[in-house]
Amino acid sequence: MKKNENIALEFNEFSKNYTNDMIGCAPHYLQLVESFVKYFPENFNPGSVLDLGCGNGNISSQLVPYFPNATYTLVDASTEMINLCRHKFKDHNFIYHNNYFKDFSFNKDSYDLIVAGFSLHHLEDKEKQSIFKDIYSSLKQGGIFSYSDLMISKTNPEHPKILEEWHSFVNISFPDGEKWKWIMEHYDAFDKPTDYNIQIEWMKNAGFDDIQILYNQGYWIYLQAVK
Numbered sequence: 001m002k003k004n005e006n007i008a009l010e011f012n013e014f015s016k017n018y019t020n021d022m023i024g025c026a027p028h029y030l031q032l033v034e035s036f037v038k039y040f041p042e043n044f045n046p047g048s049v050l051d052l053g054c055g056n057g058n059i060s061s062q063l064v065p066y067f068p069n070a071t072y073t074l075v076d077a078s079t080e081m082i083n084l085c086r087h088k089f090k091d092h093n094f095i096y097h098n099n100y101f102k103d104f105s106f107n108k109d110s111y112d113l114i115v116a117g118f119s120l121h122h123l124e125d126k127e128k129q130s131i132f133k134d135i136y137s138s139l140k141q142g143g144i145f146s147y148s149d150l151m152i153s154k155t156n157p158e159h160p161k162i163l164e165e166w167h168s169f170v171n172i173s174f175p176d177g178e179k180w181k182w183i184m185e186h187y188d189a190f191d192k193p194t195d196y197n198i199q200i201e202w203m204k205n206a207g208f209d210d211i212q213i214l215y216n217q218g219y220w221i222y223l224q225a226v227k
């Protein structure tokens with residue numbers, strides 16, 4: 001795959017074989033996706049869900065069987081990803097926003113659950129701090145922010161080791177090295193992961209005080225923050 005000039009075009013291209021590519025390219029992808037339905041408090045039953053960076057809908061797909069009556073709002077910069085969701089969820093009355101997060105209106109006290117699967121590492125540090133504030137404000141009291149990603153800064157001394165482990169993982173499914181080369185080009189151009197402890201501080205600054213890491217394999221993490 002060739003590198004594109006912006007994130008929306010990059011993911012239009014990536015959308016073609018997205019789930020298989022993610023399973024082979026992102027360590028622990030399936031376990032992290034499953035985490036989105038494994039760790040909610042008993043009796044948690046959201047009526048409104050916002051999926052930030054929905055991609056082809058893998059996170060919302062997990063949620064729908066558990067929360068079939070909720071209203072789902074899906075946001076993604078990539079038109080192709082949004083189109084895949086429109087097709088996948090054609091029997092549901094979902095709301096779609098083909099927007100960058102910075103252009104999405106985070107209305108106050110609007111959602112019981114906000115999910116972000118592997119989407120916020122595309123944001124600069126300043127944008128992450130700002131979106132945590134938007135997410136906090138947009139959740140209803142008692143609402144949950146549910147978030148998974150690679151959460152290590154590129155300057156972290158452990159980063160080279162994580163890259164080595166990641167490379168070995170990708171080699172299992174794609175031994176010819178082409179995929180790893182593409183991943184590293186994509187990673188250099190579009191991925192800006194941040195250490196989880198820094199992000200947790202930013203979430204606290206945004207107002208969250210109940211934040212729990214519920215699944216982690218190295219720096220591949222799923223966490224929940226309650227408003």
Ligand SMILES: C[S@@+](CC[C@H](N)C(=O)[O-])C[C@H]1O[C@@H](n2cnc3c(N)ncnc32)[C@H](O)[C@@H]1O
Pocket residue numbers: 007008011022052053054055056057058059075076077078081099100101102116117118119122123
């Ligand atoms: C790696 S995919 C994750 C998709 C899905 N949530 C999952 O867990 O498989 C990241 C998605 O976030 C979207 N995205 C990245 N940065 C974005 C931004 N600033 N605004 C809106 N969408 C963005 C991309 O277009 C892409 O579809």
